[in-house]
Amino acid sequence: MTMALRMQDQISRLREHLRYEPTAKRIRGEALGDLIVDSRRTVLVWEAGTLVPVYAVPAADITAELLPVAAENSRRGSAFHRGHGAGQEFTLRTPGGELPAAAFVADDPELSAYVLLEYGAFDRWREDEEPVDGHPRDPFHRVDARASGQRMKVEFEGRVIAETQQPVLVYETMLPVRAYFPRSDVDFSLLEPSDRQSICPYKGHASYWSVRNAGPKGRNIAWSYEEPLPDANPIKGLIAFYDERTDIHNLG
The missing domain is CATH 2.170.150.40 (Domain of unknown function (DUF427))
Structure with missing residues (x-):
């Protein structure tokens, strides 16, 4: 069989x-x-x-x-x-x-x-x-951004940084699902822009954010694509957080 x-x-x-x-x-x-x-x-x-x-x-x-x-x-x-x-x-x-x-x-x-x-x-x-920026694009690699109605919350050392009922979830081949938060649902009083930049051949150039006065643990924990490539336009200007370095709660 x-x-x-x-x-x-x-x-x-x-x-x-x-x-x-x-x-x-x-x-x-x-x-x-x-x-x-x-x-x-x-x-x-x-x-x-x-x-x-x-x-x-x-x-x-x-x-x-x-x-x-x-x-x-x-x-x-x-x-x-x-x-x-x-x-x-x-x-x-x-x-x-x-x-x-x-x-x-x-x-x-x-x-x-x-x-x-x-x-x-x-x-x-x-x-x-x-x-083409970063590296050649893989024809078998997909990036699917989907609007979601899930209620999600991001905490860092007990402080709520973001909470939304309208995240955009990004499903990328062989990578963890990432939740992108509308800027209006992010507490920017806790964040400050970082000097870090990165390039994704599928999504574009990313800029980063750090938690204010949090030291190395809070550095570059969030990122955004201000001018994404066309295939990633649904996440334009939204903020994503590293699951590995923050507590992201799916509240249903």
Whole structure:
């Protein structure tokens, strides 16, 4: 008798392998003042043990010269020193300079026709005409924001920071459900803006909030997306709190 398989278990097992998936999007990468990558034949590659993919394109879609990196000169902290398997690392040389060890060709027969590219070595990436921030987007990753009628309350060390009956719940693949609170239901007398910023390729740029006079425990416990990407527009300007560092109560 065949038994049903839980999808999350199967996805978790796949993480142990080098994986790839073609994308139909036009991918462009710029660095040192040059357009170095322009491809409609990109594949996304996930190294073993990771969730975040990298772009890989045929060498013909790269305008830079590929210079092999000798094994003894290979950077120990390179993006290609973990789960991409055996292969050859390359430096990309352009008229504007070099991107050291920013490319890799795997020995794997499914990927040997592609050059894997280190996302962080480039100044700018675009999918079609849209900028990509943070890392390449995973086509199997979803972010679903849903209005809720649940009554929810956030406390920090016994103080109520927020309470609402109209949160927006964000269901994101392989991540905890996050509750976003309307600003009108947050006590900002207890919070102060933080200098911290972060980038999510799916939601956009986040700014953070800390609890006033609470020391390290209260630092950066909340965040908001003031100008989210289109797919995350339902959470624009709302405030979310770390469940791990505050007490969030679902009151029904």
